Each structure stands twice: as structure tokens, then as C-alpha cells.
Amino acid sequence: MSAHHHIQPPATTPDDDADLARWDDDGAPPAQPQPSPAAWLRVGAELGDRLVVLSGRQDLIVTCRPGTRSGAPAAYFPMLGEVEFDAELFAPLQPHEVHPRIPGDEDRYPAAWGVFVHEAAHATHTVWRQPPDAEPRVVEAALLLEESRAEGAHLTRRPMDRTYLRTSARTLVMPDIANPRVAGIEHAATVAALILGRRDVGILDAGETRAVATLCKKVLGANLLATLTGIWTAAHQCADHDAATMLTHAQDWCDALDTALPSRPVPENLADLLSGAVGVVMDRMAANDLADRTAQAAADSALARRAERQAKGRAQQAEQRRKAAATAKSVFTPRGTTVSPDGTPAPYYSPVTGTRRPTTAEQRAAASLSRALRAAAYRERTEERTTSPTPPGRLNMGRALARDAQRAAGAVPTAEPFTHTRRHNSPTPPLRVAIAVDVSGSMSAACGPVASAAWIVARAAALTGPDSRTATIAYDQYLTALTRPTHRPPERVVQFDANGRAHNLADAIDALDHGLDLSRPGTGRLLVIVTDAQYTPNETANAVTRINRLTTAGCAALQLTLTDESRHLPGTTLLHLPRPSSTPAAIAQAATDAIRRTR
Incomplete structure (x- = not known):
């Protein structure tokens, strides 16, 4: 057992207790207990642990007490392997408030720590005798x-x-x-x-x-x-x-x-x-x-x-990705219901008026577009040529003679006379086309051409390759999927009208982005927005934020307008179509350009 446990405070007599009680409330500030030198032993031990890091030595001890033998604030004794440290340097902190073992605690007493670092410098470098x-x-x-x-x-x-x-x-x-x-x-x-x-x-x-x-x-x-x-x-x-x-x-x-x-x-x-x-x-x-x-x-x-x-x-x-995923899940359902951005069904409203069979002209346009997309997606095979001193490969006589000459001269042969060509097939990039059509009251002229274009693009993408997908959303204050991002092309053309109010383009873009991975590189990606952009400032700002995010990720953005009063959405390429019937051809050309630019 430690000897400290045998040290007891001095006993007091009843007279002493009476004196203490009499002077207990004399108006003076209460006496502050002074820490004993033993209370600083822990601080010294923790300083010793940090001294190992500062000096790189493990054979030193640190003693911390009020006052020092040398009279200096701190001192290093080479023969004793000791650093003594004056506890007064930590004033006004008490020993229970000082924890040098915790890195960063030294910022509470920079002056004391500076002196300690100085002594650590001596312990490391003052080793000459x-x-x-x-x-x-x-x-x-x-x-x-x-x-x-x-x-x-x-x-x-x-x-x-x-x-x-x-x-x-x-x-x-x-x-x-x-x-x-x-x-x-x-x-x-x-x-x-x-x-x-x-x-x-x-x-x-x-x-x-x-x-x-x-x-x-x-x-x-x-x-x-x-x-x-x-x-x-x-x-x-x-x-x-x-x-x-x-x-x-x-x-x-x-x-x-x-x-x-x-x-x-x-x-x-x-x-x-x-x-x-x-x-x-x-x-x-x-x-x-x-x-x-x-x-x-x-x-x-x-x-x-x-x-x-x-x-x-x-x-x-x-949070936006989670919301976009929920919106896409609620929009692209087989039932084809019109929903709010939060996924709840729209009350007694849908712009869809019915479906019809595609015309012969639309079928020919889809086939023509499919051929154009496949041609644009085609990539030549890449060639990689390597040389080697031994077969296989095609022999180059000039390098072979040079190798023989090097060998005859006693030099190390470095010429490589055989050439081998490896050809690699370049993958054909799939296509992603997203169409967002404004179905507010000012866009009635675009309904028929966009419905035709949506079917043509979806059909052509399905004929191009199994990985190509398209989707079309009609938006006002609600969202309605006209075509869905599936591998099966639509059988019929979805017809719709434009009688809505407000313009929720931002959530439409989020749903299309999540459904078609428009933000992910490696595919020919195109976002087509058919609108006159007669939006409120808040609607425009929300839409432009999504458009900029997609264009930064490499997705092309095209805005098709039908009237001269249309506004331009920043971040998109504006294309004015005086004749609504030219909408399918414009979208087809933009899709072909998008897949051609894909690398």
C-alpha cells in the first residue's frame, strides 16, 4: 500500500472548532484550497508521455511541481534524464484542469507548452558533454x-x-x-x-x-x-x-x-x-x-x-435524388395516371385523350430514324500495333537486317522486326432521349406533332438496340407519362391536349433523369423540352437548375418553340419551329447528333 494513504490531516480540538465557527463568516472571501504538490504528479506523468513524441526519447521523466530546484521556469538535467517543470506556468489553471496527454489541450496554456517544447529541444539536441x-x-x-x-x-x-x-x-x-x-x-x-x-x-x-x-x-x-x-x-x-x-x-x-x-x-x-x-x-x-x-x-x-x-x-x-426516384416511380407506372410531384394522383384530371394506331408515315419515319441512329452509333474498330523480337507478327525486313547488324557488331540487339496488330471492336453507345412537353393552355398547337414524335423516337430507339430507351412526360402542375423507359416500344400513339395551368418542368426533368440516367455518361443523352417558357421566375429558376446539372454531366438539352413570343430557357439550345409538323424531324436530328457525339 502506498505510504500516502497513511498521511492523515491533523486532528482538531473542540476549541479549534469553535474558533473556526466564529471566523467562518468574517466577511472575507472564502479561502481557496491550494493544490498540493502531489496533485501535479499526474500532469508530470502526462507531460512525460508527450515528451516521447516531442523528443523521440523514451528514457526521460518529467517532474512537475510548484517551484523548481534550478530556480528557472523549467530545466533539463542530462545526467539525470529529467526535465523539471514549474507548475506555476499553468496558472491560473489547477491540476485537475490540465490534461497534456490529450492532443490539442496545449492550446489552453501556450506559454507553458512553449517552455516545455524548448526543454524538449534541449533533451533531443543538447547531447554534447x-x-x-x-x-x-x-x-x-x-x-x-x-x-x-x-x-x-x-x-x-x-x-x-x-x-x-x-x-x-x-x-x-x-x-x-x-x-x-x-x-x-x-x-x-x-x-x-x-x-x-x-x-x-x-x-x-x-x-x-x-x-x-x-x-x-x-x-x-x-x-x-x-x-x-x-x-x-x-x-x-x-x-x-x-x-x-x-x-x-x-x-x-x-x-x-x-x-x-x-x-x-x-x-x-x-x-x-x-x-x-x-x-x-x-x-x-x-x-x-x-x-x-x-x-x-x-x-x-x-x-x-x-x-x-x-x-x-x-x-x-x-434528398432531391430520393424525391426524383419517388416521382419517377409514381409517374412511370403501367396504369398511366396523372400524378402530383409528391406521387399522389391528380384530382379528376389527365391531359391524355386517347390512343391511335401509328400511321404509315410515322412507321416509315421510325424505321428511317432507326437506320440513322445505328449509322451514327457505329464506331470503327480500333487498332493496336506492337513490335517484338520474336513471332507472331509480320516480319519487317529492314528491322530484321538491323538486328543482324547489331548482333554482328557485338552489340545488344534492340531492333524488333515483328509487328503484331490487334483490332478491338468499339462498343456501340445506346441512346437516351427524354421529352418533356408543356401542356399548359398556350401549347395546344404542339400536342399532335409531339405525340407523333414521341412514338417515332421510342420506336426508333427500340429498333436501334436493346439498351436504348426513351420517355415522354407531359407536364403542367401535374405529370403524365406518355411513353415509359421500357425496352418494349409503344404499340399505339398516345394523344393528349393542352389545357393545364402552371409549369412543373423541374419535377418532370427529375423524373426523366432518374428514369433514363441522363446524368450518367456513356450513352447518347438528349433532353428535349417543348415549351414556350412562359413561366414564373421561381418556375424558371428551378428548371434552369436541373438543366444546368444535366448539361454539366454531358447531356444535350434542346428547347423547341412554336411561337415567336417564346422565351429561351438558359442552358438549352433554342430551336424555333414555325411549322409544328416539323417537330418529329427536329427531334430526330437532335437525337442523331447526340449519339454521334458520344464517345
Whole structure:
């Protein structure tokens, strides 16, 4: 059993209880319970789990408690394999509110996570060891150069951590600037290494660090600053284990400062100037980070809205497909009833007036159209020619002699003298013709020609091939199937009149699309709309939406009109027929062109 279970709170006496009761309501805010150091043990363990991902090492532990042994917000102890972390970095969060094991929880405490990423960078890349006889000042300089070198190496492995490393700079650098352990020229050089070194590895931007760069150039001089810049730039290229090279760069650092110390005057308020310049850097960093977060939030919001619109559009399309399927099922029934778009029978109304036998002229027109469709659908056989060094195939003497010459010359023969031709039959595309005829009161002149054209096209499509299908729907506010998408051609011509009201073209197109697969490529597809398009704006908009969807999928759309007052439906090819009797020929020509264009 854990020893913690044996620790009990101190007992109280009755007098103590009386005192507590007397002071219980003294007007002061209620005392806030302070979490014990043991409450942070779980946070430390979860930080250790995330440290494996950040550093790639599994031999490290993380201890999290209020305060640290080193006095720094966090520290890495190479010999102990430990990263200690000050729990105060999570303020004002309490330990039960911190869950580092959950990816994304770090966004609630970016400053603390930035410090943790910084220590992870040291745990991964600060693996060189100082010799026992190394001069302490040189080791201090090497550790100073290591600050930006380790972060730059970490950024190379994990560029997504740049935001957190920028945050850690505000948490770690400012205390070092405000409470320097060195003064004068060395203080300015330290600030340059901490700020400008991070600039050169890509953590800070040049515009953000301009105040420090200008002040350090004035205090150190252009030559000394260039020398120091060259030293930390060379240190950034040092390998993780190369202690000798790091100490060499550190020695060069110390030598450059020793050379400049006697000759460089130092302003009396240098510490304040440096703190002010670093404060400007931090303010610009905070402003840039805020702008980046705002831009990212706007981009994420736009992306979310776009995804929501796409999901809504997909849902609407699915709902529209279900509705179209239900409409097609209710329209294309053997009973031939007139139905509403929702599938309910129309009350006491049907434009169908009867049927008749096809005339001899219509039968000849169907046969002629069938021959024209078969001719348009015919595809030549494709040929594929391949060469090979061995039979089968037709021998090409020129390549055979070239192969013999290559072999005689001692070269590897590359000529292929045999040619083989493979011929492939191209499939004949089937035909899909959908006819939507307006049976409102203004379209009475089109009834006879369209009835004839519907029978001719259906008969010709059936004679063309078993996969060709057509369908015709008469529409006003209701829908009536005149021909259905079956493999059997109609025996009789369906006659109808035009006495309806309103124009439900959108649902007629949906039913035809579902019944004939007008949106699916691979067939000769044609949508014929016989109408004067005297619609309301809402009726026109709904119809145009369906037409555009079909034309985008490759289906041809033709609008036939009989009067000069007709309007054009956008997305269709408008064909004005002064003589209604020419309607069958126009539809036949459009169907032939549609199947000819199919590939």
C-alpha cells in the first residue's frame, strides 16, 4: 500500500472548532484550497508521455511541481534524464484542469507548452558533454549559443512547433534580460545571441527584432556584431554530439568580447535600453501572433462554413435524388395516371385523350430514324500495333537486317522486326432521349406533332438496340407519362391536349433523369423540352437548375418553340419551329447528333 494513504490531516480540538465557527463568516472571501504538490504528479506523468513524441526519447521523466530546484521556469538535467517543470506556468489553471496527454489541450496554456517544447529541444539536441577541464566562462558561452541552436534543430524536425517556440521566448528570455548575470558589452552580446540568434534560425522575424538589432549594432559596433553573428551562425550548423566544435565557437565568442571590452564605451543605462528594445520585440511578436491567430481563425471559420455548405449541398442532392426516384416511380407506372410531384394522383384530371394506331408515315419515319441512329452509333474498330523480337507478327525486313547488324557488331540487339496488330471492336453507345412537353393552355398547337414524335423516337430507339430507351412526360402542375423507359416500344400513339395551368418542368426533368440516367455518361443523352417558357421566375429558376446539372454531366438539352413570343430557357439550345409538323424531324436530328457525339 502506498505510504500516502497513511498521511492523515491533523486532528482538531473542540476549541479549534469553535474558533473556526466564529471566523467562518468574517466577511472575507472564502479561502481557496491550494493544490498540493502531489496533485501535479499526474500532469508530470502526462507531460512525460508527450515528451516521447516531442523528443523521440523514451528514457526521460518529467517532474512537475510548484517551484523548481534550478530556480528557472523549467530545466533539463542530462545526467539525470529529467526535465523539471514549474507548475506555476499553468496558472491560473489547477491540476485537475490540465490534461497534456490529450492532443490539442496545449492550446489552453501556450506559454507553458512553449517552455516545455524548448526543454524538449534541449533533451533531443543538447547531447554534447563538456570536458571536466573546460573553462566555466567558455561553457557558459557554449550554453548561450546552444539556446538558439537547439531550437533551430528542433524546428527542422517539427516546424509545426514554431508558434510555441515563439511563445517560450517571451517566457524565458525576458527574465534573463531583466535580471542579467553579466553587464556592459557582454550583456548586449547575450541579448543579441538570444534574440538575433532565434531570428537567424527562423523562430523570430527580422521585422520583429529590428529594435534589438539596431541597439546592439550601436552598442557593439558593426564589426563586433558581424563577428558574433558569424559565430552563432556557425554554431547553428554544429552536430548534436560535437562538443569540441561547440566549445571552439564558445572560445571564439569569449575572445571576440575580450578584444572589444577595453575599447567599447558602454551607456550608463544600457540594461534599461536593452530591456526596452526586447520589450518592443516582444510586443511586435505578440501583435503578429495575434494577427496570425485572427487570420487562422477566419480561415478555419471559412473552411468550416464551406464544409457545412458542402454537407448541406450533399444532403440536399441526396434528398432531391430520393424525391426524383419517388416521382419517377409514381409517374412511370403501367396504369398511366396523372400524378402530383409528391406521387399522389391528380384530382379528376389527365391531359391524355386517347390512343391511335401509328400511321404509315410515322412507321416509315421510325424505321428511317432507326437506320440513322445505328449509322451514327457505329464506331470503327480500333487498332493496336506492337513490335517484338520474336513471332507472331509480320516480319519487317529492314528491322530484321538491323538486328543482324547489331548482333554482328557485338552489340545488344534492340531492333524488333515483328509487328503484331490487334483490332478491338468499339462498343456501340445506346441512346437516351427524354421529352418533356408543356401542356399548359398556350401549347395546344404542339400536342399532335409531339405525340407523333414521341412514338417515332421510342420506336426508333427500340429498333436501334436493346439498351436504348426513351420517355415522354407531359407536364403542367401535374405529370403524365406518355411513353415509359421500357425496352418494349409503344404499340399505339398516345394523344393528349393542352389545357393545364402552371409549369412543373423541374419535377418532370427529375423524373426523366432518374428514369433514363441522363446524368450518367456513356450513352447518347438528349433532353428535349417543348415549351414556350412562359413561366414564373421561381418556375424558371428551378428548371434552369436541373438543366444546368444535366448539361454539366454531358447531356444535350434542346428547347423547341412554336411561337415567336417564346422565351429561351438558359442552358438549352433554342430551336424555333414555325411549322409544328416539323417537330418529329427536329427531334430526330437532335437525337442523331447526340449519339454521334458520344464517345
